[in-house]
Amino acid sequence: MHVEKPESSAFGAGALRAIDLSIERLTWQRTLFAERPRRSDLLGLDGGWGLKPLKLYVHRNHAFEPVASLAERFLAYSGWRAEIEYSPYDDTLSFVSWPGDADVELIWLDFRRYEVDQLFDWFVGRVRQLRSGSRAPILVCDWPEDSPSGPSFNERLRETLSAMPDIFVCPVHELHGELGPRFYDERISAVAGTSLGNQACIGIARLLGTSWIPAALGSGVKAIVLDLDNTLYAGVLAEDGPIGVRLTPAHRALQERLVELHGMGVFLAVASRNELDDVQALLDARTDFPLQRRHFSRLEINWEGKAAAIRNISAYLRIGADTIVFVDDNAGELASVATAHPGIGLLHASDDAHLTERTLSNYPGIFRWRLDETDALRIRDLEADQLRSSFGAENQDPMTVLKSLNVTLDFMLDDHEFVPRVHSLVNKTNQFVLSFSRFSQGDVMDFIEAKGKHCVAFRLRDKLSDSGIVGAVFLSHESGAIRVDEVCISCRALGRNLEDLMILGALRQAMAAGVSAERARFRWVRGPRNQPALQWLAACSGQELDGEDGAVDVPISLRQLDELRDRFPVTIGTGA
């Protein structure tokens, strides 16, 4: 892949290095996401871009090393430098010599070594034991077995473990179904310490490195920004015209995948150097395309740079560039966007659109362990927000606007049902977050269950849409004071003048349930993008927030919070 680099006088050495590393990462695509990746090609990859350390602890009774050497490459693509530690080979899962400080725990067992009849209850008990001692996400590889025992075991395992927080059952059996007899290779077991064949090791490495582990750690792509020419179809619109560009079978498959992702709540947008009239004509004429106009939340069609287009899309969707994947066939465009938007995901659209589709399907942050209600609501909520904005423009008084929208705010105190959504919010919110606590699901459960702690989630809806759970307040209480450990609000809920009601209303909920306090102490940390949260806190407390972190006290009382609640023309509920 050749890239024309910008003139060095336009950028410092650091920026050019960042461009080099972004392009280097793109060159890995063809190897990592080949239809049948080759071990020696994967071993030849050596990533030089900034990687975050990730401690992975493997609880095992057979070798993981044949997978590990490959998983390291896929994890590097996902942004992590894996530091893998192993338990002894232990059929009993005794957790002896387990350090307990991993970022991810992986249970890696060859279930064929056990008596099936006694396996299930014992195994679930061991997983519970690990859950009680570790705050990290736990991945459990299921049983790749096609005898009658395997499928029923796997189904029970998934049902039972999915009820526990932050535990994910990896469907290795699906890969076994795809590979058939090639999954196991008994020839190599004496040498390798495992019976997994080469393609099984490669497949599991890819799934762990780009899908399962990133999803467990909360990585999530919110939007895909697409080029048009030679990306969504073969051909150039300005030369071939709307009818002349070709929807090849591979491009059809790519578009169908994008439609599927849209249905899962991923925004789609276009950034294309074209005439707007030509693109409108394309969208009108090509009813054979799986992607239609209604699938795109934003079209940035002009002759400006794509970095500016992505800035506009990011602002319109109210999401950070680090939750966007940009897909383009032009490496120069990818390089310029990489410079302007550090942290943005980049995907080179190949002339082989099947490769593009495979890369997209396996891109870190695309796979999710669970879809929560808010994923599906996200796109409809954005459309409703455009209507709300026009409402606000016509009616300048915020209270009049709120009244006309029939807003309802439901507060849920210590409710297990919302743990996954709250966990997602507290880890992904960057603008309205006070202390960047980034709690694990285990931590969230602790706030819900522990004496002296509470988690209050709140849900927002109006006559235009239901935004779902949009925020949470985490608090502890002792000696007449509330310590607010974290506040997070989705950016989709901002701009409606409801921040006071949401946050102080959450405190009111806790106080109405028996928490007694005369003041609330808010912890805060200054981050690169959480100005909205800090500005709110400064206004609420009447104090300036100096330095990089601190705590401020806000006097509160139940009567005062009741008066605040009554000032807003908003229905307050408990979500029942």
Add this chain to the structure above:
Amino acid sequence: MTAERAEIRDRVVSIMTKVFNVDDARALSLSPSNCEEWDSVRHMEVIFSVEEEFEIMFDEKDMSGLDGVEKITDAVCEALGSSPREGAR
């Protein structure tokens, strides 16, 4: 050495450079006795990579003997039915 065998050996050397992260010259002389990193996992990596490269499968009984470029090249040649090293018979 036949041209065919030379080409096979070059491809084996290329695999060894990637598995052990060494240059060609070092790869040529590598063996478990002179390379600490050549453990059972690396041995598995070499076997899998060579099988992939040449689309062959070694017999289990032959795997432990594949402990250097020349022996691996001989085994690949035999599997492919190619000319062995001159003087090897």
